[in-house]
Amino acid sequence: MLGPVEISLVAFSGTLLLYAVYCQLIYLVSSNKFARRYGCKPARADRHWDPILGVDFVISTIHASRGKYQLEDLAQRFATIGRTFTSNVLGEVLIFTDEPKNTQAVLATHFNDFDIGELRRQATVKLLGHGIFNADGAYWQHSRALIRPNFVRKQVADLPLMEHHVRHMMSHLPGNGTPVDIQPFFFRMTLDTATEFLFGRSINSLRPDATAESKHFSWAFDYSLGCIAQKMRLGKFNWMYQDRKYTEACKFIHNYVRPIIADAVVHRREKNYQSDKPTLVSGAAAAIEAKKAAEAAAKQGKNNALIREKTDDDDDDGNAQRYTFLYELAKHTGNEKELRDQIINTLIAGRDTTASLMSSTLFILSRRPDVWAKLQAEVTASLDGKTPPTFEQIKDMKYLRFVLHEVLRLYPVVPINAKFANKDTFLPRGGGPRGEEPVFVQKGQMIIWVIYSMHRREDLWGADAAEFRPERWEGLQAGFKFLPFNGGPRICPGQQFALTEASYTIIRLCQTFSKIECVADQKKRPWIESLNLTCSVTGGVNVRCYVDRKQGSLREVSVLQDYDQTMHKTDSAVETIPIIYAVVTDGIMP
DSSP: OHHHHHHHHHHHHHHHHHHHHHHHHHHHHHHHHHHHHTTTTOOEOOOOOOOOTTTHHHHHHHHHHHTOOHHHHHHHHHHHHHHHEEEEEEETTEEOOOOOHHHHHHIITTTTGEEHHHHHHHHHHHHHOOTTTTTOOHHHHHHHHHHHGGGHHHHHHHHHHHHHHHHHHHHHHHHOOOOOHHHHHHHHHHHHHHHHHSSSSOOOOOSTTOOOHHHHHHHHHHHHHHHHHHHHHTTGGGGGGGHHHHHHHHHHHHHHHHHHHHHHHHHHHHHHHHHSSOOOOOOHHHHHHHHHHHHHHHHHHHSSSOOOOOTTTTTTTTTTTOOOOOHHHHTTOOHHHHHHHHHHHHHHHHHHHHHHHHHHHHHHHTHHHHHHHHHHHHHHHHSTHHHHHOOHHHHHOOOOOOHHHHHHHSHHHHOOOEEEEEESSSEEEEEETTEEEEEETTTTTTEEEEEETTTTTTTHHHHTTTOOOGGTTTTOOOOOOOOOOOGGSSSSSSSSHHHHHHHHHHHHHHHSSSEEOOOOGGGTTOOEEEEEESSSEEEEOOEEOOOOOOOOOOTTHHHHHHHHHHHHHHHHHHHHOHHHHHOOOOOOOO
């Protein structure tokens, strides 16, 4: 016999169960009503031999990840199943799409219906804290309001800063045809450039006198990003990924930037800015703040530098000082934790995207002498001798722009992205037998859009969609079928900086070397993905660079060759900490 207490517990448990069933029924009725209102039809479903947990999808993804063909595997699924389909992954039904109208809905027209989600924050918080990369809602708007005004043209066009680091990078490239993997030098160069732009001081990892601390920062940054990628692949099981070296790498990065941020806070106090509290503002206020800051920055950029008045960025004699991203952020907040989070979030975007873009570009140029010759001809015709280009000259180089767009189309630096629905909503296409009806999206459901596949669809790009043909961009308005830097309100604020740095670097390579060709035994090797937070080239970009000494090349070449000799002597005497960019373990989600 049950006693009074046991009976009460049973009754209470039964009541909770009935209430849960009631709530689920109410939700199902409401969801069905919502779906009917917008004419939603079910999307096509991936076939499973395990329809309950979808373990077959997990196993397939692991094999594809190990074999470096995950992007092609997803592209094949779209071609076989449909442009929008559902798949069961460990008991959760995910929606995959490569349909431009659906990506436009997630990124723009239904923007407020989707969030980055808690899983990304869990996977990144140890290194990034809370910033523009992993924030949603009001705090994301606040982060963007802080960061976006710092990428106006005046700052993006700081070409002398880029020239300094491009020279260091080119000093590693022998001009006599000796094979060299150029990809790791791109990643180190963009890290050097990004840290100088953001911190006001570069880690100078490419210099012959680079400190052990700088080299360790480069390693720690690469290692921690690799670990974050693995945690994001694990989805809701990211807590299972434990790595002591990852914790140490994050700690080293935080300790490295701490005195730099402290200097910015001291500068802030010297300039008499306001409180040291975090500057979180509401969504509407953040939007107004962002608009005002952007207008002010644009107005400032139009002023003639020769007649400018003394500002906070001048020294005591009224001389203009170099712009420092961190100091600009410190005008709005003196909270060191917030400054650290925002600056490291921005460092990821400012470094990896550009390096990945340049790596894939050189992979193509070294295998396509026709494209290299045409590009070099444009550079020669556009510039006076071998002088560095101006920002306006870079903008006017149409074929260079076409080349970069075509690289970003075929080899997008962020080929996969995802968001979660924060309410019941729908995608405009993918439902019904022909995939032309709306698709219902349940609150909490993940939407994964695959840019790599969308950029290669023959129905969108023509029968030659898989071919590298820069000329296709003549007069082309791609819209949401071309998303190399995301789109809508979350479009990458640093895209112009990335394109400018990549363009400038390629121009200087064209001016320095008469020819850059692929190493002979790798000419038939296809582009193979190295998929982490961004996508680079597995196996590196192994090239031979040649300086035409008869015609002469860049005026600095002799200096660079001398510098190169010094660099290699120095490197041989110093134990170099390896760059670990692609740390690959089994993952279940891109």
